[in-house]
Amino acid sequence: MIMSRIEARRDEDTVAAGPLVDRLLGGLPAEAVLTDPDVTASYANDMASFCPAGSPAVVVLPRTVEQVQHVMRTATELRVPVVPQGARTGLSGAANATDGCIVLSLTKMDRILEIDPVDRIAVVEPGVINAALSRAVAEHGLAYPPDPSSWEMCTIGGNIGTASGGLCCVKYGVTAEYVLGLDVVLADGRLLTTGRRTVKGVAGYDLTRLFVGSEGSLGIVVRAVLALRPKPPEQLVLAAEFASGAAASDAVCRIMAGGHVPSLLELMDRTTVKAVNDMARMGLPESTEALLLAAFDTADPAADLAALGALCEEAGATQVVPAEDAAESEMLLQARRMSLVALEAVKGTTMIDDVCVPRSRLGELIEGVERISEKHGLTIGVVAHAGDGNTHPTVCFDASDPDESRRARESFDEIMALGLELGGTITGEHGVGVLKKEWLAREAGPVSMEMQRAVKRAFDPLGILNPGKLF
Structure with a gap:
């Protein structure tokens, strides 16, 4: 009886999606159009917690710009929402499906x-893996x-969509600084080219920067012109142990x-x-309250x-250990x-905050997170791109425990509020997505939100395009 109901529901979904699928197949090969509910369900969400996801009507995996244009023309004609996706390593729900949508997975467009x-410069398609x-x-x-x-998994298109950062931002900057030009398929299927291949260029509005960080809400990036740098010398890493997060933050301020x-x-x-030690037996010093990793590629x-x-020691480091070689640095x-x-392995589920504050306020944020952790009785680990003030307080909780889940969400919101109080922002590199829509409005204010909606x-x-995200 139960199975017959499931099959009946699947038949209904197939009938409802029939005209859409038929239209899509008019410009796409059959293997690029996925309709099996068990398969499409696997594309429903990214890696964020507490972000609702709907059921896609169909998943499409195009390989060419023309195929993406066909998808968008079809979506416009039939008024069907489209959710662009990369590798779904995001942490804000920006790639989550909505009910009845076309999931437009760009992972097959993976050519350099x-x-x-x-x-x-490099010219790449959106599905190229960052590490590749x-x-x-x-x-x-x-x-x-x-x-x-997540550089071994995440795609360049996803990096552009969320304006992602990384470990080297303190010296080299973030994704937005390396995107020179884009080809973008608009909602109606037209192809827009923005930017340039040159080092300089100030012709007209900077539409390239507008798309970087737009989370697929303005168009579908199908090609990117990226700036490159000369390969630096191999870096060496130093590890410094501190008796408190405040002391480690003081060292960061002295260094900068x-x-x-x-x-x-x-x-x-x-x-x-x-x-990290529990998961991988790395042998890191657990007697320290904060471990600062610094590197130079000079x-x-x-x-x-x-x-x-020496600056770390002046700030109170209890031990400073330079790596002996590249292998130790890589470890x-x-x-x-x-x-x-x-951190996810601690309790099975995490909420990863992405609060960025001025470097001078980093110590206050860490201390504030400690208070929030004690208040809610939760394990909250803090990992940070300390050189640019971007912190990732990570709330560990048991998702099967309703009370613990509630406390996790409350602590997450309190950390974001703390970040704003310290003159920071609710997201330094993960984006807004579904998770932080309410907080975007608080940070940006009504005039900014009016302009963004326009x-x-x-x-x-x-x-x-990606409805329900950002706003």
């Missing part, structure tokens, strides 16, 4: 079209600096005020260090690390990259 060592691009350009003596912790430009400056609190990294280590970086996954209407008058 061009690498130009003279102009120092980094390795490809390295063969030409070049580097693509933005490196989110002293004019140093580390290639990486990351912080892991005691909770995070223990989680001509003489050992000398730069020695100067930085420390791997520990940092696995922090969020390790921009959205100009590009997507029918409201079919």
Whole structure:
């Protein structure tokens, strides 16, 4: 009886989706159009907690710009919402499906079209994996600096959609600084080209920057021109232990005020260090309250690390240990990259905050998170891109416990409120998505929100592109 009801429901869904699927198949190969409910359900959400997701009518995996244009023309004609997706490693629900939508997965558009060592650019499709691009350009003596912790999985299109950052932002900046030009399929299927291939360019409004961080709400990025840099020397890493997060934050302030430009400056609190050790037996020092990782990729990294280590000692570091070689440095970086996954293993579920504050207020944020953790009786680990003030307080909780889930959500909101009180922002690199819509309005204010909605209407008058996100 139960199975017959399920089959009946599936038949109804098939009938309802029939005209849409037929229209899509008119311009797409059959293997690019997925309709099996069990398969489409697997595309329903990204990695964020507490973000509702609907049931897609169909999942489409195009391989060409023309196929994306066909999808958008069909969606416009039939008034069907479209949710663009990359690898779904996002942490804000920005890639979550809505009921009856077309999920437009761009993972099959994964070609590196061009690498130009003279102009120092790469031209890529949106489904290219971040790490794959980094390795490809390295063969030409070049580097693509933005490196989110999920760089082995996340796509360039997803990085552009959320304006992502990474571990090297303190020296090299974020994704937005490397996107020179874009090809974008608009809601009605037209193809828009923005930006340039040149180092300089100020012709007209900067539409390229407008799309970076727009979370698929204005158009579908199908090609990107990315700036590259010369490949830097191999970096060496230093680990400094501190008796408090405040002392580690003081060291960060001394380093930045002293004019140093580390290639990486990351912080892991005691909770995070223990989680990483429990997961991977990394042998990190659990006696410390805060572990600061710093790196230089200069001509003489050992000398730069020695100067930085002295500043850490002045700030109260209990131990300063420079890595002996590249292999030891990579081990420390791997520990940092696995922090969020390790924290998830503590209780099975996490809410990962993404609050960025001025560097000078970093210590206050860490202390505030400690108070929030004690107030709600929850484990909250803090990992941070300390060099740019971007913190990831990570609330660990049991999703099957309603009371613990409630306390997790309350603590998450209190951390965001604290970030705003300290002159910061609710998101430094993960985006707004579904998770932080209410908080975007609080941070931006009514005039800004009115202008942002006007921009959205100009590009997507029918409201079919990633509806329910941002606003």
